[in-house]
Amino acid sequence: MLTMRLAHPPDSDAILSVRQLGVRFGGQQILENINLDLYRQQVVTLIGPNGSGKSTLVKTLIGAVTPTSGQVTIAPQQRIGYVPQRLHLDPTLPMTVKRFINLPRRHPRRDVHKALEDAGAEALTHAAMSELSGGQFQRVLLARALLVKPDILILDEATQGLDHRGTAAFYQHIESVRHAYGCAVLMVSHDLHVVMRTADHVLCLNRVICCQGEPEHVASSPHYQALFGDQTAQTLALYRHHHQEAANVG
Numbered sequence: 001m002l003t004m005r006l007a008h009p010p011d012s013d014a015i016l017s018v019r020q021l022g023v024r025f026g027g028q029q030i031l032e033n034i035n036l037d038l039y040r041q042q043v044v045t046l047i048g049p050n051g052s053g054k055s056t057l058v059k060t061l062i063g064a065v066t067p068t069s070g071q072v073t074i075a076p077q078q079r080i081g082y083v084p085q086r087l088h089l090d091p092t093l094p095m096t097v098k099r100f101i102n103l104p105r106r107h108p109r110r111d112v113h114k115a116l117e118d119a120g121a122e123a124l125t126h127a128a129m130s131e132l133s134g135g136q137f138q139r140v141l142l143a144r145a146l147l148v149k150p151d152i153l154i155l156d157e158a159t160q161g162l163d164h165r166g167t168a169a170f171y172q173h174i175e176s177v178r179h180a181y182g183c184a185v186l187m188v189s190h191d192l193h194v195v196m197r198t199a200d201h202v203l204c205l206n207r208v209i210c211c212q213g214e215p216e217h218v219a220s221s222p223h224y225q226a227l228f229g230d231q232t233a234q235t236l237a238l239y240r241h242h243h244q245e246a247a248n249v250g
């Protein structure tokens, strides 16, 4: 076990804290000195260029990757639901949604029904996994994550490959799930409109956390602009502006 003295001990109000976390694969430093706190019902979005370590950080949080240094602390009795970036199933494998969702262990029928309903996938219970569209498949993965009744829902680019409508519909489900379960959400997203609309806090990752804060703050940061370009930042500022105007009119 790794023991070390931490300069910033875990925040006692946080349901998940990461302190001075580092991950090396082979000789390569993938993550370095990562600190973050997640609070009840907060929505935190992780952005960063390809290969910046987003999936690695998420996998460290769910315990699938062991950090080389630092630590992840999860408050007692907090359950984590995880929706992966993608999952490959052999299309020749005959499996219904109901069977898939009961892997690796069976759940009470009522719980399965509720999870599928909450994920907007109740009509798919008897469908074959191999025949689902990308959006339907992701809703089934969301239902599987909801079976644990999560306090923290972690999504790793769950809308990759979905079109604009599919992405918007999926995040609407996430929003209603957050209200229904009262859970915090930590998600990796490349969809900057989603980031602007839904995130309380944005972390911009590039091996280290290069900037963080409210979406507007991150969009105007020079680190962010260096990574994603000035034009993206302007788009975000404009989006926020229109969004607020619409809210004022309504």
Ligand SMILES: Nc1ncnc2c1ncn2[C@@H]1O[C@H](COP(=O)(O)OP(=O)(O)OP(=O)(O)O)[C@@H](O)[C@H]1O
Residues within 6 Å of the ligand: 025, 026, 030, 048, 049, 050, 051, 052, 053, 054, 055, 056, 057
């Ligand atoms: N198990 C592993 N063994 C060795 N290297 C790995 C492993 N997993 C990831 N990496 C490397 O770590 C780096 C970060 O990968 P990661 O998947 O975390 O990035 P990402 O920000 O999620 O990228 P993307 O946006 O493309 O999904 C990459 O260089 C990748 O090749």
